[in-house]
Amino acid sequence: MQKSYDFGWLERQVDEHPYPIFFAVLSGAHMYGFPSGDSDYDVRGAHVLPLEDVVGLRARRDTVDVMHDLEGRELDVVTHDLKKFIELLLNKNAMVLEQVFSPHLIEGGDAFDELKEIAGDCITRHHAHHYLGFARSRWEGFEESRRLKALLYAYRGCFSGIHLMRTGEVETDLTTLAAKYNRPDLLDLIEAKQAGTEKMQLDPSSIDKHRDYVLELIERLEKEHEASELRETPEADAKERLHDLLVRVRLQAR
Template sequence: METIAAQNADVVSSIGAQLQQLASQEQITILYACESGSRAWGFPSPDSDYDVRFIYLRPLEWYLSIEDRPDTIDLPIDSLLDINGWDLRKALKLFKGSNSAIYEWIQSPIVYRADGNLPHKLLELAQQYYAPRAGIHHYLNMATNCYRESLQTDTVKLKKYFYALRPILAAKSIVTYQTFPPMVFNDLLSLISDRPDILAEIDRLLTIKSTANEATTIAPIPLFNDFIRTEIEHCEAAVKLIPKHETDGAAIDRLFRKLVLTQA
């Protein structure tokens, strides 16, 4: 029987081949490609798909047109691969606006392709551009929606607890440190080092999830529901005290021009 490691190696090879083919067909440079979902967060199931996200660059002439042009590329989604990317201009605009997805991408522990040093350059600019207030609202919305829509039933999909715990801990991290939160779930757990009961239950569920499929359900866990609800209330109160973040785009524009001009 093929091992999980061998299966993963085959998938990673397929991802690399598809990115290479895409770059050739679209005449783009893929500056960065990474894993963005549960495999990067640190709690995949054996049948979790691969959420591949990438940032790409067109030739200079593409950016010198008065026409509005597509700024995303999406490959057909199947049961294993979900691959899509953003044009560099779109990615940098969203970075300036504190889009949480791109701040996660540049921290991803699973990198499929890197041309140049884009994630490191963006990490250097992150403190200048990241808006804690916007980040808290993003993760609060994720946690609140999951809590209300998925955790109030007689049976709960196991993965939904992680889809609520990770964002509420991310929001808690921003409240605590006033900067963008770690992407990896385990890196957020130090925030609740004073809650061994929560940590023990998380560890138990991680063990189950590592061998269970995506559809696995469990009985509701009152300990988690109470914790998530309390933290949502705490973050909702805290975010009101955080001022809005204002900055200009000069540094982002310089990075954009530098990268685009390399295509001249």
């Protein structure tokens, strides 16, 4: 699979991972379309534990979280063993679903392409619960901090959820979503965030306007969930296909 950018230094950090990487993507504000100049880098993905660690008595590292310092900015690399990642995917975890469909690929291959194809058959209407919780928590965070970043996260959760319920497509970039849903005012907020800092705050005079609209979007997402024609559970053969993929990858990694 072709990689989407040329951050060679980011690839080198992933290469230092203690286990073989199954796939890795750039997540966080970069995936959401509004990184500022001082944004940290969030790398997410899956690794493959050696077969000996899986069947033996050694302590398993199902999740690896490694923090790097890059000239004052953090690079947070979090990966799950492929089995755990697949289990999260089957349990309607929208965070791992978004990682599979992130446009910012650092590492991946043919087996990852296969995972991505199967992941499309794991999308259900119940992924709306993640987006509702995400939007509500980020709005609460904004009410406390007044930070533009928190507000954009709330909008992103609402529109990503609404778009998924309507179309079955995973879209995490708020710039793209703002254009799709005719919200040019959000583009102005995104530009302000990109030109500013992670901690910049919103003009207090516009808070009430955004409160009304975010709460309206949360209500709309609830209705989209109720009306969605997406499947209730993953496709019947998705689990078996993922099982076969996991076994092949595990045995090849010996």
